[in-house]
Amino acid sequence: MKATAKAHTNIALIKYWGKRDETLILPTNNSLSLTLDGFYTTTTVQFREELTEDVFFLNDERILDEPYRRVSAFLDLIRKMALREGSYAEIHSNNAVPTAAGFASSASGFAALAAAGSRAIGLKLSEEELSRLTRQGSGSACRSIYGGFAEWQMGNEIDGSDSYAVPIAPQEHWDVRVAAVVLSDVAKDVSSRAGMKRTVDTSVFFDSWVNSIPADLNEIKAGIMSRDFTKVGQTAEANCLKMHATTLGAAPPFTYWQDSTFTVMQTVRELRQQGIPAYFTIDAGPNVKVLYLPENEQQVQETLRQVPGVADVILSRAGQGISYLDEA
Numbered sequence: 003m004k005a006t007a008k009a010h011t012n013i014a015l016i017k018y019w020g021k022r023d024e025t026l027i028l029p030t031n032n033s034l035s036l037t038l039d040g041f042y043t044t045t046t047v048q049f050r051e052e053l054t055e056d057v058f059f060l061n062d063e064r065i066l067d068e069p070y071r072r073v074s075a076f077l078d079l080i081r082k083m084a085l086r087e088g089s090y091a092e093i094h095s096n097n098a099v100p101t102a103a104g105f106a107s108s109a110s111g112f113a114a115l116a117a118a119g120s121r122a123i124g125l126k127l128s129e130e131e132l133s134r135l136t137r138q139g140s141g142s143a144c145r146s147i148y149g150g151f152a153e154w155q156m157g158n159e160i161d162g163s164d165s166y167a168v169p170i171a172p173q174e175h176w177d178v179r180v181a182a183v184v185l186s187d188v189a190k191d192v193s194s195r196a197g198m199k200r201t202v203d204t205s206v207f208f209d210s211w212v213n214s215i216p217a218d219l220n221e222i223k224a225g226i227m228s229r230d231f232t233k234v235g236q237t238a239e240a241n242c243l244k245m246h247a248t249t250l251g252a253a254p255p256f257t258y259w260q261d262s263t264f265t266v267m268q269t270v271r272e273l274r275q276q277g278i279p280a281y282f283t284i285d286a287g288p289n290v291k292v293l294y295l296p297e298n299e300q301q302v303q304e305t306l307r308q309v310p311g312v313a314d315v316i317l318s319r320a321g322q323g324i325s326y327l328d329e330a
């Protein structure tokens with residue numbers, strides 16, 4: 003009745019930006035990501051008969067507010083699947099995701115929780131089933147079941163049965179790296195969930211965004227398969243810019259970018275002018291992630307560190323999928 007799982011976060015190269023069902027977490031477009039080795043969550047779930055409610059510890063601290071409710075509501079799904087309603091668990095989660103790095107710990111967090119929770123309660127889920135379950139905790143988490151490159155297929159069914167991630171290429175396929183550029187003065191006033199919803203509800207650019215996805219997906223998958231860094235980088239960067247453009251067409255309009263976000267973007271373009279292939283992508287926040295190849299690591303890192311407003315640069319390689327650490 004106890005299991006421990008480790009899951010890594012992922013960075014979307016083709017972004018998930020829009021839901022068609024907010025309860026089941028069903029997206030309006032396919033997305034594609036690279037799982038990262040540097041950022042992960044390790045979670046132990048133990049179902050214990052004497053408990054009358056779930057107990058959740060994050061980084062050894064008891065959590066009682068909203069994150070607790072989200073974790074417990076997610077365990078409700080697992081209890082329902084296992085026909086074990088009324089069984090409660092003690093959950094210990096540890097994040098090796100520097101919160102300042104601007105990576106959503108929800109991706110690694112819900113992937114690890116789904117894997118440990120389902121195993122602890124005795125469910126034997128396929129990767130597809132696990133991804134479908136994980137999706138209902140946080141959308142992007144369903145891609146973290148797999149190492150390397152993974153695609154979340156949006157599906158068409160209203161019950162979400164065909165909405166889950168599939169592997170595209172394993173971690174060993176290609177040594178592409180990501181620098182997380184952490185800005186020193188970060189103010190995020192629109193959460194990703196709220197920003198996504200406002201965009202779907204009001205952005206005049208939203209349909210164009212959705213319509214642009216199939217071509218971007220074809221292009222980036224061809225680029226991944228042939229290890230064509232220029233093709234992958236150009237497609238990811240353009241896709242990121244389109245996602246962020248939708249926020250400017252929302253009502254009221256908003257943006258996640260700050261001054262130093264622009265400065266880092268411009269620095270990446272200058273690296274390219276100097277012959278260093280590097281491309282940026284940005285999630286629902288001001289920090290920038292830069293894709294680069296191993297042979298350019300030193301120059302990319304040194305250049306980014308010198309940009310005014312940059313507090314830190316954290317490097318990561320491609321990471322692995324879910325792993326189970328101990329069972330009883």
Ligand code: 2P0
Pocket residue numbers: 013014016017018019027033106108139140141142193194195196198284285286
């Ligand atoms: C992604 N993001 O594909 C995209 C790119 C942000 C930008 O997944 O499902 O708003 O409501 O938990 O927390 C944002 O994640 O998604 C996200 P839900 P959330 O990685």
